Amino acid sequence: MTRRVTPLILILIMLLTITGCSGDKTAGKVIGFDIDGVPRNVDPLLAVSQSEIAVAANCFEGLLRLDEKDDLDNGTAESYTVSADKKSYTFHLKRNLHWNDDTPLTAHDYVFGIKRALAPETRSIYAKDLFSIVNAPAYHKGSVSSSALGIKASDDTTLTIQLSFADNEFLRNLTKLAAMPCNEAFFISCKGRYGLEKKYTLSNGPFYVKSWEAEGGKIRLNKNKKYTGETEVKPAAINLSFKNDPDKRVDRIIGDYLDCGFVSGDKIATIKDDSIEKSGTRKTMFYKDVYALYVNPAENDNGDIRKSMLMAVDRDALALNITGSFLPATGMIPTGAVYRGENYRTDAGEIQSVPYDPAKAKTLFSDTLTALKIKKMSFSTLYYPNNESIKRIASLIAQNWQKNLGAYINIEAVAEKELLSGVQTGKYKMALVPLKSETNSALSYLNRFASSSETNLFHINSKSYDKQIAKITGTLTDKEYLSELKKAETQLLSQNYILPVFFSPTAFVSGKKLSGIFYNSNDYIQFISAGKVK
Structure with missing residues (x-):
């Protein structure tokens, strides 16, 4: 399969303009990076926010890594061999590997790290990346002990992993956070606080946590002098700030007070493209979030009320009013999602739920209310995040319901946190819900x-959907994998709980003096090759 360039990898093309080398005048600089969200845990198994993942992905290194071209490269592994049936992998680690505090890094650290990832008590959302390991699902459920796992270290530099099936994604999964090493003695010494403060972090990647000022809103990552990877660590340090005013972020980058940062959602509309172009600043947008209309109005509904309400929404009319940086949704999985390094939405095409049919919707809605003996609707409010652009969309949806169903629905803005909580607890029966993801994996959206x-x-509970998700494994060819993903997305939408409305982007904005920052297909930002001119 020919590998195409995904939207996230386009950042590489824009920024990786100067390669790291001895005597490079862009090397040895401190890079300033603004990011939203206070990092609370940089344990790679529990890092979930954008800021947490940014730290973990730059402070740890797996047996393998993804290079700037998104190709597999050696991480801490010097070499590896694969059995003929592709179910047994033996890794030989490089000699003289160390953690940043000079503690030797061994194959046993990978055994402990992977066992932690799969342990039910860890509750890591990344555990499924390692489910092809022998007995991994059973151990994750707590039905077997860790000794039953197909992983062992025969000595300090030799690690063998046995798979229950030939997993075509296994090597790439070893570059993800689930497969990072963990020193058992250090972990135990943290007494449950591993990854929560500077003194409870230990790094084997290009950087380590030099300082962590939770109140001051800063984390400093310094170059790890113990790192012996294939690529030279170019910057001296990365200063991550997470309390600076996001509304002033772009102006600070244009004015050379900041090197780079993320700008999310509605704030992207405030970026003036002419100012960006004149200053030489670069903006790259990628779409990972989807806003979906959720309806679940009646507990005794057999699905027909939901279906009729979704069928009564004119998506084409909505699309004309989705403006700014938002994109009309073409499925439940946004355009920034990938599968096996490829763009899922490009290959899968558009997948939608029930088609717009106002006449059929009205009949079904009226008949179902009569059958359920519902005379007065108690589900009379559509909730949405407090945002003017989203308010316009919510209003149009309510107008569709009034026109096509004769249903008079109020709309009400609430804080995003309250909205999500209200939907989860069942307090809000109808809502325009932001579904945000910290990963760009197409499968993760479905999981x-x-x-x-x-x-x-x-709280969708569908055995048939669960069964379809279970079919998406590493044993499939690329074509089969895509096909099963499409079936799962189609089946999810056929439950008639949700109607994808629009995709919301995040922009990565970088100053004209910056080069070398890139994303890999794991959706991890990488600073190892970052350079800056004076």
Whole structure:
């Protein structure tokens, strides 16, 4: 399969203009990076926010890593061999590996790290990335002990992993946060606070946590002098700030007071493109969030009320009013999602729920209310995040329901946190819900709606959907994998709980003096090659 360039990798093309080398005048600089969200835990297994992942992804290194071209490269592994049936992998680690505090890094650290990832008590959302390991699902459920796992270290530099099936994604999964090492003695010494403060962090990646000022809103990552990776660590340090005013972020980048930062959602509309172009500043947008209309108005509904309400929404009319940086949704999985390094939405095409049919919707709605003996609707409010652009969309949806169903629905703005809580608890029966993701994996978007998922906000419980999700494994060819993803997305939308409305972007904005920052297909920002001119 020919690998195409994904939207996130386009950042690489824009920024990786100067390669790291000895005597490079852009090397040895301190990079200033603004990011939203206070990092609370940088344990790679529990890092979930954008800021937490940014720290963990730059402070840890797996057996393998993804380079600036998104190709597999050696991480701490010097070499590895694969059995003929592709179910046994033996890794030989480089000699003289160390953690940033000079503690030796060994194969046993990977055994302990992977066992932690799969342990039910860890509750890591990344555990499924390692489910092809022998007995991994059973151990994750607590039905077997860790000794049954197909992973062992025969000595300090040799690690063998046995798979229950030939997993075509296994090597790339070893570059993800689930497969990072963990020093057992250090972990135990943290007494449950691993990854929560500077003194409870230990790094084997290009950087380590030099300082962590929670109140001051800053984390400083310094170059790890113990790092012996294939790529030279170019910057001296990364200063991550998470309490600066996001409304002033772009102006600070244009004025050379800041090197780079993320600008999310509605704030992107405030960026003036002419100012960006004149200053030489660069803006790259990628779409990972989807806003969906959720309806679940009656407990005794057999699905027909939901179906009729979604069928009564004119998506084409909505699309004409989705403006600014928002994009009309073409499925439940946004345009920034990838599968096996490829753009999912490009390959899958548009996948939608019930088609717009106002006449059929009205009949179904009226007949169902009569059958259920519902005379007065108690579900008379559509809630939405407090945002003027989203208010306009919510208003149009309510107008559709009034026109096509004769249903008079109020709209009410609430804070996003309250909205999500209200939907999860069942307080809000109808809502325009932001579904945000910290990963760009197409499968991860679908996994969140599995019956057993803790992130199943809508409490969708479908055995057939769970069964379809279970079919999406590393044994599939690329074509089969895409096909099963499409079937799962189609089946999810056929439950008639949700109607994808629009995709919301995040912009990565960088100053003209900056080069070398890139994203890989794991959706991890990488600073290892970052350079800056004076």
